[in-house]
Amino acid sequence: MKRLTKHPVLTFKRGKKIKFYFEGKELSAYEGETVAVALHANGIKNLRKTPKKERDQGFFCAIGKCSSCLMEVDGIPNVRTCITRVKEGMSVRRQRGRGEILD
Amino acid sequence: MRYLTELHVLIAGGGPAGLAAAIEAGKSGLNVLVVDEGIEPGGQLVKQTHKFFGNENFYASVRGFDIAKELLKEISNMKNVEILTESTVIGIYDKGVPVLHRENDEVELLKPERIILATGASEKFLQFENNDLPGVYGAGAVQTLMNQYGILPGENILMIGSGNIGLIVSYQLEQAGANVKAIVEAADRIGGYEVHARKAKRLGIPMLLKHTIKKALGGNKVEGAVITEVDENWQMIAGKEKEFVVDTICIAAGLTPSVELVSQAGGNIRYIPELGGYVPERDNDMRTTASNVFVAGDVSGIEEATTAMIEGKIAGLNAAKDLSRKIDEKKLGNLKSQIENFRSGPTSQKVRQGLQKLGFTLKSESFTKNSDDNIEKYEGKKRPVIECPEPIPCNPCETSCPVGAITVGESINSIPTINYEKCTGCGICVSKCPGLAIFMIQELLDSEKAIIGIPYEFLPLPQKDESVYVLSRDGEILETGKITQVTNFGNKTPVVYVKINRGYIKTARHIKPVSHSKNDYVCRCEEITVEDVEKAIDEGYTDFEELRRYLRIAMGPCGGRTCRLNTLKILSKKTGIPVEKLDPGNFRPPSVPTTFKAISEGSEKNE
Numbered sequence: 001m002k003r004l005t006k007h008p009v010l011t012f013k014r015g016k017k018i019k020f021y022f023e024g025k026e027l028s029a030y031e032g033e034t035v036a037v038a039l040h041a042n043g044i045k046n047l048r049k050t051p052k053k054e055r056d057q058g059f060f061c062a063i064g065k066c067s068s069c070l071m072e073v074d075g076i077p078n079v080r081t082c083i084t085r086v087k088e089g090m091s092v093r094r095q096r097g098r099g100e101i102l103d
Numbered sequence: 104m105r106y107l108t109e110l111h112v113l114i115a116g117g118g119p120a121g122l123a124a125a126i127e128a129g130k131s132g133l134n135v136l137v138v139d140e141g142i143e144p145g146g147q148l149v150k151q152t153h154k155f156f157g158n159e160n161f162y163a164s165v166r167g168f169d170i171a172k173e174l175l176k177e178i179s180n181m182k183n184v185e186i187l188t189e190s191t192v193i194g195i196y197d198k199g200v201p202v203l204h205r206e207n208d209e210v211e212l213l214k215p216e217r218i219i220l221a222t223g224a225s226e227k228f229l230q231f232e233n234n235d236l237p238g239v240y241g242a243g244a245v246q247t248l249m250n251q252y253g254i255l256p257g258e259n260i261l262m263i264g265s266g267n268i269g270l271i272v273s274y275q276l277e278q279a280g281a282n283v284k285a286i287v288e289a290a291d292r293i294g295g296y297e298v299h300a301r302k303a304k305r306l307g308i309p310m311l312l313k314h315t316i317k318k319a320l321g322g323n324k325v326e327g328a329v330i331t332e333v334d335e336n337w338q339m340i341a342g343k344e345k346e347f348v349v350d351t352i353c354i355a356a357g358l359t360p361s362v363e364l365v366s367q368a369g370g371n372i373r374y375i376p377e378l379g380g381y382v383p384e385r386d387n388d389m390r391t392t393a394s395n396v397f398v399a400g401d402v403s404g405i406e407e408a409t410t411a412m413i414e415g416k417i418a419g420l421n422a423a424k425d426l427s428r429k430i431d432e433k434k435l436g437n438l439k440s441q442i443e444n445f446r447s448g449p450t451s452q453k454v455r456q457g458l459q460k461l462g463f464t465l466k467s468e469s470f471t472k473n474s475d476d477n478i479e480k481y482e483g484k485k486r487p488v489i490e491c492p493e494p495i496p497c498n499p500c501e502t503s504c505p506v507g508a509i510t511v512g513e514s515i516n517s518i519p520t521i522n523y524e525k526c527t528g529c530g531i532c533v534s535k536c537p538g539l540a541i542f543m544i545q546e547l548l549d550s551e552k553a554i555i556g557i558p559y560e561f562l563p564l565p566q567k568d569e570s571v572y573v574l575s576r577d578g579e580i581l582e583t584g585k586i587t588q589v590t591n592f593g594n595k596t597p598v599v600y601v602k603i604n605r606g607y608i609k610t611a612r613h614i615k616p617v618s619h620s621k622n623d624y625v626c627r628c629e630e631i632t633v634e635d636v637e638k639a640i641d642e643g644y645t646d647f648e649e650l651r652r653y654l655r656i657a658m659g660p661c662g663g664r665t666c667r668l669n670t671l672k673i674l675s676k677k678t679g680i681p682v683e684k685l686d687p688g689n690f691r692p693p694s695v696p697t698t699f700k701a702i703s704e705g706s707e708k709n710e
Contacts, residue, residue, distance in 0.1 A: 002280075003255075004249070004253040004254065004255060004280070009152045009560060034252075037252045041252075046323050050235075058237030061225060062240070062241070062243065063243060064140045065225040066225065066228075068235075082244075083140055083205075
């Protein structure tokens with residue numbers, strides 16, 4: 001989806017351009033964006049497979065309340081990507097299921 | 104990470120209520136910590152691009168994101184107030200309050216003396232088939248994407264719900280360049296303020312009342328939506344379905360208070376639908392039934408940011424008072440009466456009903472209707488027409504008028520009255536009105552024309568002398584008019600003046616640029632677009648024969664059958680000369696495509 005550059009009311013100050021990975025594929029984002037927002041800007045709305053019925057889901061609230069945006073970030077599952085900053089080199093994957101307990 | 108060692112007041116939530124509470128508690132000298140989940144503080148204010156209603160004590164006519172900046176600036180000067188972002192209060196126990204810091208994935212146990220819960224609300228989720236498809240977003244999520252991060256949520260949007268949020272977000276989507284296909288409302292009337300509805304209507308967004316969404320269409324993302332009519336019992340009527348091709352379904356079905364922490368703290372909660380769901384029991388000092396815990400903002404009942412800020416201040420002052428700090432009792436009293444005034448109007452009726460269930464007695468103030476302004480008597484004078492149909496607690500028109508010509512009066516819910524004798528026609532009120540409900544009008548008495556001034560918050564901003572489409576209140580194109588003036592007041596709501604036919608003075612309320620796509624053809628043979636013709640006219644080719652020579656229009660095989668009249672119509676629209684007074688140009692032979700062979704053989708035979 002389109003990143004807005006001009007707006008009648010707002011001015012968007014974007015941070016440094018960075019690279020991150022989604023399912024191993026390199027994508028670009030701007031510092032200051034959240035993971036879910038950066039994915040949306042790259043046209044990716046489908047963030048996870050639900051644990052029981054394996055349905056595709058994206059975020060609903062985008063402010064950390066609904067927990068529909070849980071993804072695996074740098075190997076850690078159940079990260080609320082709508083309120084997690086995207087960082088240089090971050091590896092993001094669609095979460096399938098509830099996630100494993102890490103050592 | 105934190106520099107405050109001794110903690111007096113912990114505030115959960117850094118939105119308008121939490122920040123206002125922090126300011127008041129901080130002023131008393133207490134150590135205050137605000138814990139906020141977001142990556143930046145300000146709560147939902149940071150994505151509010153509209154100007155707020157209210158009075159000047161509470162940022163009336165200031166846009167939400169600017170209010171957040173002002174609150175944060177005030178806090179940044181207070182050494183005893185700290186804001187922690189990317190952090191969440193994850194529970195409230197007798198032993199203390201655990202706070203999760205996401206940045207380093209650590210939980211810290213805090214022991215505040217008082218807690219103010221300003222946790223806000225979450226979006227209500229509607230039930231319909233495939234409502235979990237990616238692309239079904241809450242209205243707040245759409246605002247976050249679009250207004251906080253500058254990312255268009257989608258190209259084509261269906262809005263479900265016509266409350267203030269549904270109406271405002273529809274308008275904002277159009278401002279950002281998206282296309283809102285319709286606003287769907289199950290009730291038989293629009294839920295939000297009439298001024299917000301009018302803003303959306305004049306953009307041409309259809310309002311489908313007595314309709315509801317039936318299902319979202321698509322494989323692994325939204326590709327469409329089916330809506331259907333509902334009967335008086337809100338039941339779907341079979342066979343009345345309509346289908347929309349959309350990539351985003353935006354749900355604006357309201358909010359429900361986030362009371363989890365109130366309950367964990369031992370505060371009683373009650374189900375009060377008028378206030379959005381479960382709400383804390385509390386007194387008018389914002390104290391819950393857990394005596395050390397206060398609430399403020401949407402968590403105490405869904406309202407809006409102005410009342411949230413007042414509640415925050417009340418909670419902050421009371422927390423300070425509890426901890427034996429000297430507070431301004433008069434100020435506390437004023438805040439209580441201010442919030443009562445805000446809630447006294449007809450638009451707050453539902454909130455009052457909810458609060459009555461919580462045991463409050465609230466006044467419902469009468470308001471004065473617009474008296475006869477004698478607008479007709481001042482024909483020819485450049486003057487505002489105030490189209491403020493509902494008693495909304497709001498008065499920036501009154502306070503911004505440099506000559507005191509507009510009166511709202513004692514009750515902030517009253518509808519403004521204007522004194523045209525005093526009015527100088529400056530247009531400031533048009534730009535300041537948060538509802539965009541004031542327009543300028545002026546009849547040009549020496550002609551059949553008039554000028555209207557419109558608050559215009561879209562890009563591109565038209566320039567003087569540019570031709571634009573003049574739109575009706577329903578977004579229909581009435582005519583093409585010329586911009587006579589653009590006045591900027593430095594608040595991102597310029598007033599654009601356009602010359603119109605006088606007959607439209609009561610109906611014309613919006614404009615849009617005359618624009619064509621790159622593939623909007625006038626001439627099929629020579630592949631000349633509307634844009635090409637208009638550009639040539641702007642360059643000074645204002646005669647059909649000139650355009651023909653310059654563009655090759657009407658020089659193709661069809662001989663101008665397809666393009667001639669269309670070109671003349673464009674020329675007429677741009678120059679204002681009626682088609683019958685324009686020279687249609689020459690009609691040259693051959694009138695149909697003819698081979699050289701036919702011509703040469705024929706001419707030989709005929710010789």
